[in-house]
Amino acid sequence: MTLSTDSTSTDSTSTDKTTDTATQWQAANAARSALYRWFADVFARELTSDTLNDWQNNQTFDGIHEAFVSLDLEPYSARVKKAIDDLEQLPKEHRALELAADFAQIFLLSGDDSAPPYASYYLSEDKQLYNEPTKQMHQFLASQHLKLHAEFHEPDDHVSVYFMVMSLWIDSSMEQNIDMSDVAQEQVEFLDTALLSWLSKFNERCQKIRVKTDVYPALVALAEQFVLADREALDF
Structure with a gap:
């Protein structure tokens, strides 16, 4: 004998839960994509x-700050917010120039004096650019039919590329309605092997570079924590 009424109720409840989970996943993915693109x-x-x-x-940053607060990253985002607020101590016409100088100091100078934003620098024994991580990312981009913007004159293993890949990947999974458990595991593997394998070293080096403002060191610290939090959330 079957209990058809109870069975129908159970099926309905199960369907509702599945729908709710899918809706939450879509909303979370939209936020994830936006934040990865922002960092890129x-x-x-x-x-x-x-x-x-x-x-x-x-x-604008207040809204972004609230997104990070919701991810329990308030201390790291607050540091960025304070660094931005502290810029008001500088003459308005000098603020962008000081940030440009900091950007160059941290990311563009030689390795001994900066924190190069390239995986090859941290994963290669000789710290030379255009090494195996560059080739691997180039192959990955090709396999996904992705190309860097023509005006972006950086190696394929630049940190921005990893963040943009994640954003585009998340968008694609939503558009194709791919099973979330499958894509989540794939993204965990990508984050572990392609980004988290060197992001902490990059962050540590950024914190040691002497710059005029704290904007970029704070942003890199926040970026690392965001990726770690996202990776943990994906591991369900």
Whole structure:
């Protein structure tokens, strides 16, 4: 004998839970993609005066800060927020210039005096660029039919590329409605092998570079914690 009424109720409850989970996953993915893309943009080039003004005057960063707070990353995001607020101590016309100088000091000078944003530097014994990580990322981009923007004149293993790949990958999985457990495991493996294998070393080096402001050291510290939190959330 079967209990058809109870069975129907159970099926309905199960379906509702599945729908709720899928909806939550879609919402989480939209936020994840936006934050990965934000980091990709931040590290790809110097912050412009327009971006800086937007962050300071239009409360744009306040919204981003709230997103990080929801991920239990408030201390790290608060550090970035304070660094941005501290820029007001400088003449307005000098702020973007100081940030450009900091960007160059941390990311563009020789390895001994900076923190190169390339996986090859941290994963190769000789710390030379264009090593195996560059080739691996190039192959990965090709396999996913992705190309770097023509104006982005950096090796394929630049930190911004990893963040942008994650953003595009998340967007693609949502558009194709791919099973979340499968894509989550694939993304965990990518983060572990391609990004987290060197991101902590990159962050440690960034914290040691003497710069005028704390904006970029704070951003890199936040980026590492965000990736760690995202990786943990994916491991369900």
